[in-house]
Amino acid sequence: MSTPSIDIPSETAVRRIVPAINGLWVLLGLIAIMALLPMVASPYALMLMLPFIGYSIALLGFNLLFGTTGLLSFGHALFLGVGAYTAAALTSKFGILSFELLLITAALVSGLVSLVIGVLCVRYTRIFFGMLTLAFGMLFHSFLFKFYGITGGDQGMRVLRPLLLGMEWRGGKTAFLTGPFYYYALILFALLGLAMWRITQSPFGLHLRAIRENDGKAAYVGVQIFRMRLIAFVISAVYGGIGGTILAVTTGLADPELAYWTHSGNLVFMAVLGGSGTFAGPAIGALVFVLLQDFVMSVTQYWRFVMGSVLVLLVVFMPQGLSGTVEALINRRKGGQ
Amino acid sequence: MTELVDVVLGGTFHAAVLFLVAAGLQLVFGVQKIVNLACGSFYALGAYFGITAVGIAIKLGMPPVLFLPVLILAGLAIGIVGLPIERVLRTIYRRDESYQLLLTFGFLLMFQDVFRFLWGATPRTMDNVYMAYGTANFLGVRVPTYNLLVIAASLAIAVGLGLFLERTKTGRIVRATAENRDMAEGLGVNASKIFALVFTVGCMLGTVGGALVVPSGAASLDMAVELVVESFAVVVIGGLGSMRGALVGALVVGLMRAAAISLVPEMEMLSVYLVVVLVLIVRPAGLFGKATA
Amino acid sequence: MQPAPLSSTAPMFETINVTKAFGAFKALSDVSFSVSDGEFVSIVGPNGAGKTTLVNVVTGLLRPTVGEVRFMGQDIAGIGPVELARRGMSRAFQLVNIFPALTVRETLAVAVASRLRRVGNPFRSLKRDGVLQADVERVAEVLGLRARLETVAATLSQGEKKLLDIASAFALNPSVILLDEPTSGVSSGDKHAIMGVLVTAAKAAGVRAIVQVEHDMDLVERYSHRIVALQEGAVLADMPPDAFFKDPAMISAVVGTRPQTLRKTH
Numbered sequence: 001m002s003t004p005s006i007d008i009p010s011e012t013a014v015r016r017i018v019p020a021i022n023g024l025w026v027l028l029g030l031i032a033i034m035a036l037l038p039m040v041a042s043p044y045a046l047m048l049m050l051p052f053i054g055y056s057i058a059l060l061g062f063n064l065l066f067g068t069t070g071l072l073s074f075g076h077a078l079f080l081g082v083g084a085y086t087a088a089a090l091t092s093k094f095g096i097l098s099f100e101l102l103l104i105t106a107a108l109v110s111g112l113v114s115l116v117i118g119v120l121c122v123r124y125t126r127i128f129f130g131m132l133t134l135a136f137g138m139l140f141h142s143f144l145f146k147f148y149g150i151t152g153g154d155q156g157m158r159v160l161r162p163l164l165l166g167m168e169w170r171g172g173k174t175a176f177l178t179g180p181f182y183y184y185a186l187i188l189f190a191l192l193g194l195a196m197w198r199i200t201q202s203p204f205g206l207h208l209r210a211i212r213e214n215d216g217k218a219a220y221v222g223v224q225i226f227r228m229r230l231i232a233f234v235i236s237a238v239y240g241g242i243g244g245t246i247l248a249v250t251t252g253l254a255d256p257e258l259a260y261w262t263h264s265g266n267l268v269f270m271a272v273l274g275g276s277g278t279f280a281g282p283a284i285g286a287l288v289f290v291l292l293q294d295f296v297m298s299v300t301q302y303w304r305f306v307m308g309s310v311l312v313l314l315v316v317f318m319p320q321g322l323s324g325t326v327e328a329l330i331n332r333r334k335g336g337q
Numbered sequence: 338m339t340e341l342v343d344v345v346l347g348g349t350f351h352a353a354v355l356f357l358v359a360a361g362l363q364l365v366f367g368v369q370k371i372v373n374l375a376c377g378s379f380y381a382l383g384a385y386f387g388i389t390a391v392g393i394a395i396k397l398g399m400p401p402v403l404f405l406p407v408l409i410l411a412g413l414a415i416g417i418v419g420l421p422i423e424r425v426l427r428t429i430y431r432r433d434e435s436y437q438l439l440l441t442f443g444f445l446l447m448f449q450d451v452f453r454f455l456w457g458a459t460p461r462t463m464d465n466v467y468m469a470y471g472t473a474n475f476l477g478v479r480v481p482t483y484n485l486l487v488i489a490a491s492l493a494i495a496v497g498l499g500l501f502l503e504r505t506k507t508g509r510i511v512r513a514t515a516e517n518r519d520m521a522e523g524l525g526v527n528a529s530k531i532f533a534l535v536f537t538v539g540c541m542l543g544t545v546g547g548a549l550v551v552p553s554g555a556a557s558l559d560m561a562v563e564l565v566v567e568s569f570a571v572v573v574i575g576g577l578g579s580m581r582g583a584l585v586g587a588l589v590v591g592l593m594r595a596a597a598i599s600l601v602p603e604m605e606m607l608s609v610y611l612v613v614v615l616v617l618i619v620r621p622a623g624l625f626g627k628a629t630a
Numbered sequence: 631m632q633p634a635p636l637s638s639t640a641p642m643f644e645t646i647n648v649t650k651a652f653g654a655f656k657a658l659s660d661v662s663f664s665v666s667d668g669e670f671v672s673i674v675g676p677n678g679a680g681k682t683t684l685v686n687v688v689t690g691l692l693r694p695t696v697g698e699v700r701f702m703g704q705d706i707a708g709i710g711p712v713e714l715a716r717r718g719m720s721r722a723f724q725l726v727n728i729f730p731a732l733t734v735r736e737t738l739a740v741a742v743a744s745r746l747r748r749v750g751n752p753f754r755s756l757k758r759d760g761v762l763q764a765d766v767e768r769v770a771e772v773l774g775l776r777a778r779l780e781t782v783a784a785t786l787s788q789g790e791k792k793l794l795d796i797a798s799a800f801a802l803n804p805s806v807i808l809l810d811e812p813t814s815g816v817s818s819g820d821k822h823a824i825m826g827v828l829v830t831a832a833k834a835a836g837v838r839a840i841v842q843v844e845h846d847m848d849l850v851e852r853y854s855h856r857i858v859a860l861q862e863g864a865v866l867a868d869m870p871p872d873a874f875f876k877d878p879a880m881i882s883a884v885v886g887t888r889p890q891t892l893r894k895t896h
Contacts, residue, residue, distance in 0.1 A: 013778065014785040016733045072435050074442065120614065126434045127372045131569040132613070138566060139610035146607065195753070203743035203759070204752040206732075210740045213729035219711040220721055221798050222744025231752070261562050265446055272439060302454055308446030315440045316428045 017331045023279025024197040026323075030283060031190050038178065046178040047250075052290045053185045054080075054246035055270060059282035060196045061239025062267050067276035068200055069232045070212030071122075074130045075137025076267050078117075079110045079237045081144065081259035083244025086110075088157035088254035099162035099184070102245055110241025111234050118233035122226060125215070137264050144256035156255030159248040177250060185246055192239065197279065199235065208232055262304060269311050275321025284323055342478040344595045350484040352591025353491035354550040358564065359571040359583040360498060361542030368515040368535045371426060372434075374441035376568060377561035378448035379416070379540050383547025384556035385456045386415040388463050390548075401469030405486055408466075408552075412545030419540025423533050430532075445561060452558055460557035467552055487549050494545070499580070511535060563609060567594075570613040589616075640703070641666045642806055642839050643688070643719065648697035650683055650863075657683040659863045660697070665806065670829070670840045672850040674884050675860035681843045682724075684860065685810055688841075689721050690714045701806070715744065720804040722796045724811040724843075730784035734775055734794055737783055738766040741801035765801070772831045773797040789820050796828060800835050807832065809842040813849065825849055847884075851875060859884050 021029075034053075038046060058080055065071045083106040090096040090105060121132045144151045151157060161169065161176060164184050169176045199205055207228050210218045215225055248254045257263065266289065274285020296306050318325055362376055390411035391404055399407070422444060429436040470482040502508040514521040514531045522528050547560070570590045575582025590612060597608030644664035650657045657680045665671050675681050686692045688699055693708035700706065701719055711721070729737050739756065742765045743749055756762070770776045773793050778786065783794060792812065799807055812828065813821040832840055844850050850857060850871070857874045859867040867880055874880055 012785045013781045013787070013790075015780045016782050070435075072438055074438075127438065128573070130438050131566065134562070135566045135569065135610045135613045138562060139607065139614065142607045142610060198753045198755070201756055202752050202754050203739070203748040203756050203762070204750075206736060206740055206743060206756055207749050209732060209736075210729050213731055214727065217723070217727045217729065217798075218740070220715065220723075220727075221741040222712055222715045222802060223740065224712055224749075228749070235752070262446065262449065265442065268439065268442065302450040304446045305450035305454075308443045308448075308450070311443035311446065312425065312440055315436055315443065316425065319436065 017334055019327065019330070024193065026278075026280035027193045027197075027283055028190060030280060030287070031186055031193070035183070035186055038182065043174050043178045046182060047174065048290055048294055050177060050182065050185065050250040051247055052286050053189050054243045054250065055267070055286040055290070056243075056283040057189055057192055057246065058240045058243030059267060059271055059286055060192060061236035061243075063271055063276055063282045064196065064199065064208070064232050064239075065236045066271060067278075067282075068205060068212065069208040069229060071125065071229065071232075072130050072268070073133040073236075073264070074261065074268065075133035075135070075140075075264050076236070076240055077261075077263035078133075078137040078140045078259050079114065079240025080244035080247060080263065080267075081140060081254070081256070082106070082110045082113055082237075083241035084159070084248035084254035084258050085144070085151065085157060086241065087162075087245045087248045088159045091160035091162060092158045097160065097163045098166065099164050099249070102162055102249075103188075103242055106241040106245045107238045110237045110244075114234045114237030115230070118230045118237075122229040122233055134261060134264070137259055137261055141256055141259040141261075144259060151256070154256060156253045159252050159254055161252075162249060173252075181249065188242075188246075192242065193283075196239070200279065204228070204231075265304075265307070269307055271321075272311060272314050272319070273321055275323035275325070275327075277320050278323040278327060281321055281323035285321065288322070339478050340599060342476055342480065344599050345592065346475070346480050346484055347598075348592035348595030349588070350487055350553065350591070351550070351594060352587040353488045354546045355567060355571055355591055356584055356587035357491055357494060357542045357546035357549075358568050359575070359587055360495060360580060361539035361546075362568055362572065363580055363583050364498075364542070365536055365539040368511060369426075369430065369532055371430070371437050371536075372441070373426075373536075373539070374438060374565055375422065375444035375448065376539075376543050377563070377565035378445050379419070379543030380547035380550075380564045381452060381556065381558075381560040382415055382418065382448065383412045383544030383549075384551040384560060385452060385461065385547075386544070387411045387548030387551050388456075388461050388556055391463055391466065395465075401465060404466045404469050404552075405483070405490070408548040409490065409545055412548035413541050416537060416541030416544040418544075419537040420533060422540070423536035426536070427529070427532070445565070448561065449558060452561075456556070458558060460555035462555045463552045483552060490549065494542070495580075495584075498542075507534075566613055567609050570609070570616055573613070573616050643699070643701040643706075645684075645688060645694075646698045646700065648684075648687060648694040648699060650680075650687055650692060651695045657863050658687065658694075661860070661863070661865050662697075663858050663865060663868055665839050665841055667838050669855045670853055671842075671856045671858060672854040673841065673843045673858045673860065674845070674847070674850060675866070676884060678862075679860040680863040681860055682810070683863075685721070685808060685843060689719065689808060712744075715802045715804070718803075718805040719808065720799040720802040720806075721808040722799040722810065722812060724814055726788065726791045726815065727795050728783040728786075728791055731782065733780050733782055734770060734786070734797075735763075735766055735779040737794060737798055738769050738801045739763075741798045742766055742769075745802050769797055769801045769835070772834050773800065774827055789816050789824065792816060792824065793827070800831060800837070803835070804837060806839045806841065807837050809840065809844075811843055811845065813844070813846060818846075821846060821849060822852075825853055829853060847881075 034049060037049065062073065062076050065073055086106040086109050087102045090102055117136050121129055121136070124132060145154060164180055169180060207223045210223055211225055211228060219225055244258065247258070270285035270289045271282040272285070273288055274283065275281030293303060296303050314321065320328065358376060358380055362373065365371055365373055387408045390407050394404065394407045426440060429440055467481050467483050470486065472479040473482045473485060502512060510526055511531055514526055514528055518528050567590055571583060571586035574589050575586030593612050594608055641664035645661055648661045649659050661684060673681050673684065683692065687694050689711065690706045690709040690713065691711065698705055698707065701717060706714060706717070739762060742762050746762060748754065748759065748762060767776065767779070770779055773796065775790065775793055775797055778790060783791065786794060792815070796809065796812060813824050816824060854871055856868065856870055858865060859880065861883055866883060867874060
């Protein structure tokens with residue numbers, strides 16, 4: 001049975017261009033390059049890459065919220081803090097040194113905290129969501145700062161060197177961090193990246209995108225908006241907690257500044273810089289951020305001014321970020337959207 | 338009794354300042370549909386610049402009684418910084434909301450280092466202003482006259498703003514542009530100029546607020562973000578888009594904060610954030626206006 | 631040409647003495663009507679008559695102040711769109727309502743994934759879900775969108791966007807579908823084409839009843855089994871088209887002019 005023609009076929013109809021290299025491969029490629037880095041780079045450069053890994057993992061979660069679901073959180077560093085302080089408490093207060101246990105506990109604690117916070121925040125969108133997450137982030141920061149009996153106040157809490165797969169490293173700190181810990185973190189990053197890819201490519205991920213595109217309509221096609229947003233929030237928090245644990249082990253310290261609003265700002269900046277519309281974008285943003293920050297701080301202490309102005313410029317001129325711009329250029333050659 | 342009056346007066350004083358900032362936010366939101374996260378930066382800017390201005394006034398040998406007007410003028414003067422910022426914001430007016438959030442957040446970050454650069458990282462205080470105005474007798478309790486003056490000034494500004502919007506020709510044009518920008522433009526209104534005006538006025542309300550509040554506390558790097566969260570609480574209670582709501586919201590937040598401080602002084606910062614959370618649990622839709630859900 | 635209604639007994643859905651008040655204003659007053667298996671019912675009335683409010687009440691978005699709304703015998707007052715879809719009633723919108731950045735395939739997949747309850751496991755693959763994709767393609771085929779499956783929704787033509795909206799309502803496999811001015815914003819030549827596609831598709835998809843809110847009296851006259859006319863929140867008439875269009879008072883109350891087809895004899 002032939003269907004009658006509806007109207008003049010649209011001249012603007014555009015097929016979605018499927019990228020030649022999908023986001024996961026870009027990410028894994030990046031990780032592969034990182035894995036080869038120790039052969040050519042100095043220990044200093046490798047030490048710089050560790051926060052990159054921590055941030056990138058946290059950003060995988062952040063972008064599930066922002067890029068995929070459309071929720072912009074200004075308090076995501078809260079979970080970095082939760083992860084860090086969990087690691088600190090376990091190693092220095094309870095003598096638990098197994099890194100695997102640190103990771104699992106950080107994930108669980110972040111998950112629980114995010115469940116409670118999420119129930120309150122996820123009912124709202126956009127401005128209200130952003131402000132609420134900002135408020136919770138600062139609430140946590142205040143708590144870390146004030147209750148020095150528990151948290152060590154502005155001194156922070158020490159994070160002792162953990163055991164990787166049960167094995168103890170008896171050498172120096174730098175050798176540990178740029179050696180076995182570096183590779184461990186990279187592998188962890190790859191695995192978590194794979195998991196996040198699966199999540200974004202699933203029907204669940206599709207529902208999240210539907211919520212981002214049109215939350216009014218989404219409900220009418222059966223999307224349980226509140227529940228989906230909450231789950232995304234919790235997943236993003238778990239990734240944040242794990243990222244925070246890695247950061248904490250790298251610096252050996254969990255301190256309140258991890259949860260300060262400007263630190264959440266760092267995450268936002270990295271995502272926008274790299275491009276929140278692509279899978280590997282935020283990780284690229286993290287890499288550029290880490291290198292840029294290192295460079296700028298050697299020149300001036302007013303790093304936040306630079307970051308703020310770059311963010312302003314990005315939003316005005318290049319909101320799709322580095323990866324988005326590259327993707328658009330490639331697509332233009334192919335002729336489509 | 339003394340404590341109660343102290344709390345109420347302190348709370349109302351803080352509410353008066355908050356109201357100015359919230360009124361600025363409401364104005365900008367009403368006309369341009371923009372929520373300006375950098376409002377906190379304007380507030381802090383007003384505070385820091387106020388300190389500098391009073392410092393200059395002291396050096397010039399001005400009588401202390403003029404400090405209040407100096408502060409107000411300082412606030413108004415530095416508010417001019419709103420003009421270039423609005424110029425940048427103009428590029429994203431018609432785009433998705435997250436652009437505004439990101440852009441104004443970028444400004445918030447930039448200002449943070451501007452403050453550090455110009456005024457340093459340690460909080461700055463202004464000691465002699467309270468002494469200049471002395472105390473008055475209010476319901477049998479001695480209260481700082483300064484607080485009463487600020488409350489009066491804030492009310493005067495609020496009334497002035499209301500009259501401007503209701504009675505003057507420009508005020509009516511502003512309201513028309515708020516209702517329907519395209520229509521207003523079709524009738525010959527230069528919307529860009531109106532937007533620039535409104536944004537700058539909103540900015541000035543913030544800077545004046547900061548300048549007025551600084552004698553009672555300190556200008557610190559944390560001021561900006563604290564205010565963002567506080568004004569958010571005001572907006573949540575009062576709803577976005579209602580001046581009356583801003584008034585009520587400011588009172589609630591101001592009084593709750595004063596109460597929290599008098600009960601548990603270390604909780605000052607925490608109390609603000611807790612208030613926000615509590616308000617949202619209890620009153621998600623606000624009392625007036627609709628929450629942007 | 632009107633499709634013959636199947637025999638029916640119990641109504642699929644009904645409103646019983648529904649009144650909806652917003653403060654002092656009564657948007658709906660004592661509205662009762664039902665829709666049975668196989669029927670195509672059109673709700674008509676001038677602007678402000680309460681049609682949209684009625685639709686919102688009937689689709690569980692608003693609770694009636696007084697009265698009941700029942701679907702398949704069960705009370706559905708205020709159950710919300712997600713639960714309603716689960717029970718078998720879905721809705722398409724008056725203004726174009728799409729997911730701009732999603733392709734046609736993805737848009738339909740959202741609905742099918744809800745229906746097939748595929749969102750429990752965040753790690754399962756969307757692309758490799760054969761059953762899901764087959765359903766998506768089936769719905770697209772039936773609504774004439776097959777060629778557009780990989781097209782980004784924001785770049786579709788106006789008529790196609792409308793079809794997509796209707797298609798996503800179909801993808802939920804509803805037993806009753808509610809269309810809010812399905813042909814609004816579409817040029818008149820296309821209106822009949824869309825209606826034709828719709829009715830054929832409904833039959834093919836197993837939809838058992840259609841309710842539409844519509845202003846175009848030609849379409850109403852041609853496709854409906856029954857017309858429910860609203861005026862100022864109350865039911866003015868509930869009758870088949872022949873009876874309705876024979877009464878000039880009725881027509882002017884609702885429309886103001888006589889439809890062109892009245893010149894034809896049935």
